[in-house]
Amino acid sequence: MIRTRSSIGGILAFALVGAALAGSGAQDAVAGADPQVSVTSAEAPAGGEVTVSIEGDSGDAAIGAFTIDLVYDPSVAVARECTTSHGLCEPAINASTARVAGISLGGLMGHIEFVDITFDVVGTAGAVTVLDVQVIELADLDSKDLLPRTEVTDGEIRVSSSAAAALKGDADCDGQISSLDALAILRDVAGSGEAGCGQAADVDCDGELSPVDSLRVLRYVASLPVNTPDGCTPIGESS
Ligand SMILES: [Ca+2]
Numbered sequence: 001m002i003r004t005r006s007s008i009g010g011i012l013a014f015a016l017v018g019a020a021l022a023g024s025g026a027q028d029a030v031a032g033a034d035p036q037v038s039v040t041s042a043e044a045p046a047g048g049e050v051t052v053s054i055e056g057d058s059g060d061a062a063i064g065a066f067t068i069d070l071v072y073d074p075s076v077a078v079a080r081e082c083t084t085s086h087g088l089c090e091p092a093i094n095a096s097t098a099r100v101a102g103i104s105l106g107g108l109m110g111h112i113e114f115v116d117i118t119f120d121v122v123g124t125a126g127a128v129t130v131l132d133v134q135v136i137e138l139a140d141l142d143s144k145d146l147l148p149r150t151e152v153t154d155g156e157i158r159v160s161s162s163a164a165a166a167l168k169g170d171a172d173c174d175g176q177i178s179s180l181d182a183l184a185i186l187r188d189v190a191g192s193g194e195a196g197c198g199q200a201a202d203v204d205c206d207g208e209l210s211p212v213d214s215l216r217v218l219r220y221v222a223s224l225p226v227n228t229p230d231g232c233t234p235i236g237e238s239s
């Protein structure tokens with residue numbers, strides 16, 4: 001019995017050392033550095049969506065297991081979906097908290113992308129929610145608790161003014177003007193889709209969407225001259 005157990009232990013130890021060595025090849029740990037966990041900040045108009053990332057650095061450790069919560073104000077932004085490559089994530093373990101939990105046999109070292117979380121922005125312009133990072137668990141490959149020496153940095157989501165952000169001609173509201181905007185207008189006119197930013201799409205300011213609006217956007221994209229009626233914001237400028 002003893003012999004069997006020790007040989008299993010030996011194999012396991014060998015596997016862990018091998019995995020740790022493999023993991024340390026790409027990015028060497030910085031001796032004496034503390035682990036860090038932070039979240040990116042973002043700004044988006046009301047009704048839009050925004051993705052933030054919880055990132056970190058292993059410092060001088062190799063991270064074997066983690067559980068991290070992100071607490072937010074659901075009157076400003078609500079987490080809708082999340083993606084992680086290290087385990088599992090859930091955008092809403094309750095009305096104001098997203099969670100990611102993961103493990104690594106070889107140990108996560110260097111820069112770490114824990115999770116991407118996409119929020120629907122529901123607050124009014126000027127509203128802000130703190131993104132409160134709460135590290136529930138952070139342990140190395142020996143299950144040693146790294147929490148006491150982990151630096152944690154919060155972020156925020158700010159609701160911008162959509163009126164100021166809207167570019168004339170940006171019919172699909174992606175922040176740039178391209179042939180896709182001309183297509184979005186034409187699809188709207190044909191009844192087979194809706195231009196998300198209707199006011200920005202009405203580039204000749206006559207109060208309705210028409211093929212003329214689409215053509216003007218296409219001329220702009222092709223760097224051809226575009227006449228703008230008096231009192232109408234030119235294509236490519238903020239309205
Ligand atoms: Ca666009």
Ligand SMILES: [Ca+2]
Nearest residue numbers: 202206208213
């Ligand atoms: Ca028009």
